[in-house]
Amino acid sequence: MRILSFYFGHDANVTLLDEGEVVCVLEKERLTRVKHDAGPMDLAAILEDYGWTPESVDLVVFNPYLRPGRDGRRFALEIEGERYDERPDYKQDGWCGPPEGRMSRHRIRLFGRPFEALAVDHHLAHAAGALFTSPFAEAGILSADGSGDLRACAMAWGAGNRIHEIEYGWGYEKKKMQLNIGAVWASLGEYNFGMKRLEGAGKLMGLASYGTPREEIVAVLREQMLYYPYAPFQTFRFGRGDELALEPEDPFAQDVCASLQQLTTELFLEAARRLKSRWPVACAVLTGGCAMNCIANTAVHRSSLFAGTWVPAQPHDGGLSLGQALFAWHHVLGRPRTPRPLTPYLGTDAGPLPEERAEEIVGFLEQGLSVGLCYGRAESGPRALGHRSILLDPRIPDGKERLNREVKHREWYRPYAPMVLGGDWGVPGKYMSYIVPVAAHGVPAVTHVDGTTRPQILEEGDDPFLLRLLRLWRERTGCALLLNTSFNCQEPLVDTVAQARATWRRTGLDVLVTPEGVETKTGRPGAGAQ
Ligand SMILES: [Fe+2]
Incomplete structure (x- = not known):
């Protein structure tokens, strides 16, 4: 059973689900390089990229509330059947009931042929996506x-x-x-x-x-x-x-x-x-x-x-196609689920890094250099979680100001967050969604004015390369935290190695680490380590 799910509001996104396994969650902004991009996505190209054909899709899941794309063009769905948002009770305030009242079954025409389809309401998709991941x-x-x-x-x-x-x-x-x-x-x-x-x-x-x-x-x-x-x-x-x-x-x-x-x-x-x-x-x-x-x-x-x-890793609208797809698979089709956190690494694949690269990265970080890391599958959701991240030693007193000035050009009052190796922090901080006090940890570059930070906490079972990197870092420095900010500069998170390299070149980011190798800038410490 193959499910194609799409949401074309702002932060437009597409999910492919194969027998309940998430094949990909793709956000439009990463592909078009326009933040929060809305409107239709090239579904045929996405299917092809992941080895699917239109004929192999068994079910289409969508949100019927369509907004025009950036070019102002409206995208019309060709569907048969009454939509849930056309029912008389749709605008009833405080509506409460089983979710069947906020979904509807259709035939939809895509790629020149009809498909079985489900329309799923916005908050129902948020809710299902959050519980089922x-x-x-x-x-x-x-x-x-x-x-x-x-x-x-x-x-x-x-x-x-x-x-x-x-x-x-x-x-x-x-x-x-x-x-x-x-x-x-x-x-x-x-x-x-x-x-x-x-x-x-x-x-x-x-x-x-x-x-x-x-x-x-x-x-x-x-x-x-x-x-x-x-x-x-x-x-x-x-x-x-x-x-x-x-x-x-x-x-x-x-x-x-x-x-x-x-x-x-x-x-x-x-x-x-x-x-x-x-x-x-x-x-x-x-x-x-x-x-x-x-x-x-x-x-x-x-x-x-x-x-x-x-x-969840994607509480924003960028996670709606995933929520819609999981709602269809579990609730509508009745397929069982095993409760476990879904990996956030569901986007474009940049390829793996050799294990020994972790040692080199720690070496650069110890020299006080900023390291742009782009490997594996891109994070789904608004936070960089290590696969498209910029790392820096959080103990550097003016680390935040340096990154703001040289790389990110962000507002002075916005905090940076860390990735953290385990520890009992009292919050389920896998995706930087909670705050913890860190004022006493000696990490000024990630300590906000109120003494807190919002960590990505990595534990056994999480990304093995990041765990290795953090363990080496702690071994060498005694510090269990690394500043981790999104790999971008006033743009959506970089998606491909080419985009990562372009951002590295046009900013003051020191080192670039990708599956294609390690790149440094001349005139900076560490230069020449190709
Ligand atoms: Fe929303």
């Missing part, structure tokens, strides 16, 4: 984003290979209202800070740690989440005239972000309590774009409501 047999699921297919949040309960029930719109205060956490982060970034809409939240979460939450700001933000999430933050309610613009250096702007963070954390906790009282679950999985908020995730994890929590 987690280590839990049963869990409650919280999903929140900036509004996926008209809904900003949902909670669900799943066990075994089924999602039993899904309820839309947690966080109601009044009938017909839903709190839109993600849209307020995005609007604050876009309208007040002048950032790109889909990039504001990630940046401002970093800035939030510089400010202090203030109750009067929290109250205004709470109102905004209910009534006008797509409008700017109302700075004029704080004696600032008509000026809506905010600057990161401004303490008031920092306090606004800190207040939004506090409100987000409060709402996550409120939702978690509601989830726990609604269904008798021991564990929770958190998903949707808002589950990239590591502080809120950590608050839920540490709340003692659950024995365990989990955030």
Whole structure:
């Protein structure tokens, strides 16, 4: 049974699933080099790349909510059958029921021929993707984003290979209202800070740690989440005239972000309590774009409501085709599942590295050099997890400023994260989704202003090359952490060796390590080690 699944909203993506095994999860932005790229992808070329033919596809799974691509062209689905979003109850606020109410069966025409097909709702795909890639047999699921297919949040309960029930719109205060956490982060970034809409939240979460939450700001933000999430933050309610613009250096702007963070954390906790009282679950999985908020995730994890929590590697919309495909395989087709974390390395394959390369990399890092690493299959999801990563010694006092200046050109207030060799950190930090305190660890380049960091924790069973690298690093330095940031410079994560080399050449990144060899720059320490 071969399943082709696609999602063509922003962060468009495609998944191929063969007998329940994930063949690939491909994000459009990695292929087109346009961040968060939306719209149709070349399905025929993807099938061919992975040795599939259209005739070999047994089932197509899709999201029917289509947005035009960058060129403005609309992509029309040729489908037969009533779509779930055309049913009279689709816009009913607070809809709750079995997931069959948020999916529909169709015949779809692709590649000039018809296929059996399923349409799956946005938050249902988030929920299924999160549970079915987690280590839990049963869990409650919280999903929140900036509004996926008209809904900003949902909670669900799943066990075994089924999602039993899904309820839309947690966080109601009044009938017909839903709190839109993600849209307020995005609007604050876009309208007040002048950032790109889909990039504001990630940046401002970093800035939030510089400010202090203030109750009067929290109250205004709470109102905004209910009534006008797509409008700017109302700075004029704080004696600032008509000026809506905010600057990161401004303490008031920092306090606004800190207040939004506090409100987000409060709402996550409120939702978690509601989830726990609604269904008798021991564990929770958190998903949707808002589950990239590591502080809120950590608050839920540490709340003692659950024995365990989990955030998938791809909680954002880039994971929707995977969620749709797994929902079809397990829930609709009834195929059993073995609860275990799914590997995040599901993208383009750059090829393997020889084991001994780890020793060379540690040598460069000990000299204080930055190392760009591109090998194996690219990470699915928003975080670089070692296969398309830039590494640096986290003990370097001005390591963060150096990387910002020479390589990444990022905002001064954004933190860097580490990969960590094991240890009891108290969070399931496989994919950099939780925070831990590190102020006492002597790693200033990855220590945020609040003394925390969001680690990728590697344990036995994880990527063998990265484990070897971290063990060697610890042996030589006594330090179990390495700064690990995405291999890119103001662009999507590099996908191929050629892209990695191009980014290495045009930035101040010192060393490039790929399956094609080790490349250094003349005039820098270590140069000549080809
Ligand atoms: Fe979403």
